[in-house]
Amino acid sequence: MPSDHTRSAILAAAERLYADRGFGDVTLRDIVAEANVNLAAVNYHFGSKDELIAELFVTRSIATNRERLRELKTAEEAGGGRAPIEVILRALVGPTLRGCLGPENQRSTAARFMIRASIESVPPIRRIKNREIDHLRKFAGAMRRSLPDRSDVDIYWGLNFALAMAHHTIRESERLTKLSEGKCNLDDVEDVVERVVSVATMALTAGRTEAKAPSKVAAR
Amino acid sequence: MPSDHTRSAILAAAERLYADRGFGDVTLRDIVAEANVNLAAVNYHFGSKDELIAELFVTRSIATNRERLRELKTAEEAGGGRAPIEVILRALVGPTLRGCLGPENQRSTAARFMIRASIESVPPIRRIKNREIDHLRKFAGAMRRSLPDRSDVDIYWGLNFALAMAHHTIRESERLTKLSEGKCNLDDVEDVVERVVSVATMALTAGRTEAKAPSKVAAR
DNA sequence: GATAGTTTCATACAACTGTTTGAATTGCAA
DNA sequence: TTGCAATTCAAACAGTTGTATGAAACTATC
Numbered sequence: 001m002p003s004d005h006t007r008s009a010i011l012a013a014a015e016r017l018y019a020d021r022g023f024g025d026v027t028l029r030d031i032v033a034e035a036n037v038n039l040a041a042v043n044y045h046f047g048s049k050d051e052l053i054a055e056l057f058v059t060r061s062i063a064t065n066r067e068r069l070r071e072l073k074t075a076e077e078a079g080g081g082r083a084p085i086e087v088i089l090r091a092l093v094g095p096t097l098r099g100c101l102g103p104e105n106q107r108s109t110a111a112r113f114m115i116r117a118s119i120e121s122v123p124p125i126r127r128i129k130n131r132e133i134d135h136l137r138k139f140a141g142a143m144r145r146s147l148p149d150r151s152d153v154d155i156y157w158g159l160n161f162a163l164a165m166a167h168h169t170i171r172e173s174e175r176l177t178k179l180s181e182g183k184c185n186l187d188d189v190e191d192v193v194e195r196v197v198s199v200a201t202m203a204l205t206a207g208r209t210e211a212k213a214p215s216k217v218a219a220r
Numbered sequence: 221m222p223s224d225h226t227r228s229a230i231l232a233a234a235e236r237l238y239a240d241r242g243f244g245d246v247t248l249r250d251i252v253a254e255a256n257v258n259l260a261a262v263n264y265h266f267g268s269k270d271e272l273i274a275e276l277f278v279t280r281s282i283a284t285n286r287e288r289l290r291e292l293k294t295a296e297e298a299g300g301g302r303a304p305i306e307v308i309l310r311a312l313v314g315p316t317l318r319g320c321l322g323p324e325n326q327r328s329t330a331a332r333f334m335i336r337a338s339i340e341s342v343p344p345i346r347r348i349k350n351r352e353i354d355h356l357r358k359f360a361g362a363m364r365r366s367l368p369d370r371s372d373v374d375i376y377w378g379l380n381f382a383l384a385m386a387h388h389t390i391r392e393s394e395r396l397t398k399l400s401e402g403k404c405n406l407d408d409v410e411d412v413v414e415r416v417v418s419v420a421t422m423a424l425t426a427g428r429t430e431a432k433a434p435s436k437v438a439a440r
Numbered sequence: 441g442a443t444a445g446t447t448t449c450a451t452a453c454a455a456c457t458g459t460t461t462g463a464a465t466t467g468c469a470a
Numbered sequence: 471t472t473g474c475a476a477t478t479c480a481a482a483c484a485g486t487t488g489t490a491t492g493a494a495a496c497t498a499t500c
Contacts, residue, residue: 006477024343028458038479043459045477120341123244133399140399156400161419164388165381172380179353179360180376199381202426203419226447248488258449263489265447 007045009035012109015056019112023053023122050124057125060114065135067095072142085146085204089197092139092159093166097196100170101189118171136163147204154204162200169196227265229255232329235276239332243273243342270344277345280334285355287315292362305366305424309417312359312379313386317416320390321409338391356383367424374424382420389416 013035017026028049032039046052071091075083099111100118117125136159143155150158169176173186186192233255237246248269252259266272291311295303319331320338337345356379363375389396393406406412 027456029456038477039458040460040479041477049458121339130395133395136399152400153403156396156404157415159399160389160392160396160404161385161416163392164384168384168388169380172383175350175353176376176380179356179379180373183373184376184380195377196381198426199419199423202422206422207418247486249486258447259451259488260449260490261447269488 006035006037006041009037010042010045010052011056014052015113016109018053018056019109019116022116023120053122054124054128056113057117057128060110060117061128061132064095064099064114065132068092068135069138071095072139076142076145082145083142085143086197086201088139088142088146089162089200090193093162093196093200094193097166097170097193098189101173101186101192103187115170118167143204150204158200158204161203162196165196165199226255226257226261229257230262230265230272231276234272235333236329238273238276239329239336242336243340273342274344274348276333277337277348280330280337281348281352283330284315284319284334285352288312288355289358291315292359296362296365302365303362305363306417306421308359308362308366309382309420310413313382313416313420314413317386317390317413318409321393321406321412323407335390338387363424370424378420378424381423382416385416385419 010031014026014031017030017034028042029039032042042049042052046055068091071094072083072088075087075091079087096114100107100115102111140155140159143159144150144152147155169186169192176184177186230251234246234251237250237254248262249259252261262269262272266275288311291314292303292308295307295311299307316334320327320335322331360375360379363379364370364372367375389406389412396404397406
């Protein structure tokens with residue numbers, strides 16, 4: 001029996017409880033009860049509650065990021081260093097959407113945890129998210145190579161909007177279902193991915209002269 | 221001297237502290253110290269901490285919603301019941317963006333509070349947000365009238381994406397600035413509004429007759 | 441100016457939090 | 471086995487939190 005039995009029991013219990021009930025009202029005592037270990041074990045194995053949360057989030061994050069980069073790399077290699085913008089965007093938002101949407105009953109604990117992390121923002125997770133910039137820069141680079149005529153500003157805005165649509169859809173999936181009375185089917189993940197990719201592509205490829213004049217007349 | 225001096229002092233202090241430091245680490249004792257009132261005053265005047273937060277958020281929300289609906293009503297009346305989709309979208313995302321973006325030093329406490337409320341989601345605020353659906357339905361209705369050929373599903377997705385871009389840009393404005401190394405100028409609010417409106421318009425009109433849209437051709 | 445109602449105040453309460461402690465237990469090597 | 475380190479455990483700690491209490495201070499009405 002591996003000596004880290006306690007450690008992984010805590011991780012599993014914590015992820016499950018956080019996913020179900022949110023960070024707000026899950027205490028260390030809840031976690032150790034669920035994991036059938038002693039209260040002190042958390043501090044012994046992780047140092048602090050925040051480090052436990054951070055480890056959970058980091059683990060899931062790097063898994064997603066790796067998946068994104070894998071898709072990106074494949075696409076760029078296939079295109080001789082330049083991938084179509086749609087494919088880049090799909091690599092950016094696909095893994096996250098696929099991980100977090102889909103039929104509720106078959107949504108993994110990991111996915112539900114990541115949704116929580118996206119809805120309820122807690123300090124240890126925010127700190128980690130701030131370090132994600134380097135990761136996004138790689139995508140900005142790929143997008144620039146794919147659309148060399150496009151200004152940097154437009155690239156960044158396109159990236160921002162793509163992430164916006166993906167993350168917001170995950171965060172507010174429940175509300176969108178209710179608002180649309182079920183007409184928007186969030187279980188059809190590939191359809192959601194294509195919608196996001198298609199709009200983001202339009203944002204990045206439409207209307208050339210759009211970017212520079214902030215003093216344009218705003219119709220009113 | 222008005223008898224609600226204490227009440228409004230608490231509201232003002234709470235909004236300021238929450239805006240500056242977030243909900244997580246502002247206690248009732250911080251608030252009453254800032255407001256120079258007694259600790260018990262919060263429970264006396266508001267019932268509980270959560271009700272205080274709720275009152276703050278509700279006040280600001282209905283102000284924004286009223287502004288949105290005012291813009292929408294003006295536009296629809298001018299168009300004889302049908303407003304151009306761009307104008308509807310501008311009424312939807314304009315007030316929020318104008319309230320929350322802009323030069324940091326001239327951002328109101330109210331705006332900074334609303335940004336906090338958007339970043340750190342706490343239970344009393346989440347409960348209120350869930351009741352916002354009726355408000356959004358009004359916009360969905362206006363959009364349907366503006367684009368009668370469009371399916372409901374497409375309308376809801378367009379609405380969802382418009383809100384996504386606006387809210388995400390507010391939430392992650394700092395990160396976008398850092399990622400773009402300042403190239404994306406979030407202080408030019410009207411430029412941001414036009415970017416969001418333009419992309420959302422494309423999302424809603426692409427692949428259909430562009431007859432009425434004065435916007436540029438959406439490449440695809 | 442006494443009275444009734446509201447508001448303020450200092451203080452205590454009760455519960456819960458993450459963390460620490462130091463002794464017991466376990467697993468493993470010599 | 472003996473010795474030693476790693477782990478587990480019950481218990482307590484120290485701090486904070488939101489809330490409740492009951493007396494005091496006001497305010498306005500009669």
